[in-house]
Amino acid sequence: MKRNSMFVSIGVLCFVMLVAAFAIPAAFAKSDELEVKTKMINSKGEEIGSAVLTENQEGVQIHVEAKNLPPGEHGIHFHETGKCEAPDFKSAGAHLNPEQKQHGFNNPDGYHAGDLPNILVKNDGTVIADLTSKAVTLKKGVANSLLKEGGTALIIHEKADDYMTDPSGNSGNRIACVVIK
Numbered sequence: 001m002k003r004n005s006m007f008v009s010i011g012v013l014c015f016v017m018l019v020a021a022f023a024i025p026a027a028f029a030k031s032d033e034l035e036v037k038t039k040m041i042n043s044k045g046e047e048i049g050s051a052v053l054t055e056n057q058e059g060v061q062i063h064v065e066a067k068n069l070p071p072g073e074h075g076i077h078f079h080e081t082g083k084c085e086a087p088d089f090k091s092a093g094a095h096l097n098p099e100q101k102q103h104g105f106n107n108p109d110g111y112h113a114g115d116l117p118n119i120l121v122k123n124d125g126t127v128i129a130d131l132t133s134k135a136v137t138l139k140k141g142v143a144n145s146l147l148k149e150g151g152t153a154l155i156i157h158e159k160a161d162d163y164m165t166d167p168s169g170n171s172g173n174r175i176a177c178v179v180i181k
Helices: 002-028
Strands: 034-042 047-056 059-066 072-074 076-079 119-121 127-133 152-157 174-180
Touching: 047 174, 059 152, 076 127, 119 127
Parallel strands: none
Antiparallel strands: 034 047, 034 174, 047 059, 059 127, 072 119, 076 152, 152 174
């Protein structure tokens, strides 16, 4: 009887060790989240902040931190080309719009994949904003990928986006830019 107990105990111990061999590495494995970290520049080419983009089951999370911006509400959009040539950032092209939709969350024919909610810059010129987009992805080779060939850009505009007027919501000039590659 003791011999059978010993074999059962060894069997249980082997099973526990086998489970642990697979469970421990899985617990410490990197998650399936995709992440891009990048710097933000102003129209003088000076670094003023950063953006971190993370994709998870809720969409692409955008965390923006910047300083030395004009206070108030500002439009922020994904643009079609990963170039941030100061002073006007026109090198970033138009809004990311692979489905050729109209602009704005309130537009019955919209919205672009590049459209995002406005951000609010505090009176001291700083902003910390967290946004989410379900219209884009960080997965390569997919239609609305921010990591397409040539990359994309994240642009902050001088005025608030009205969420309606095509092509950019009357949000004015481009005042800050982030390359996403």
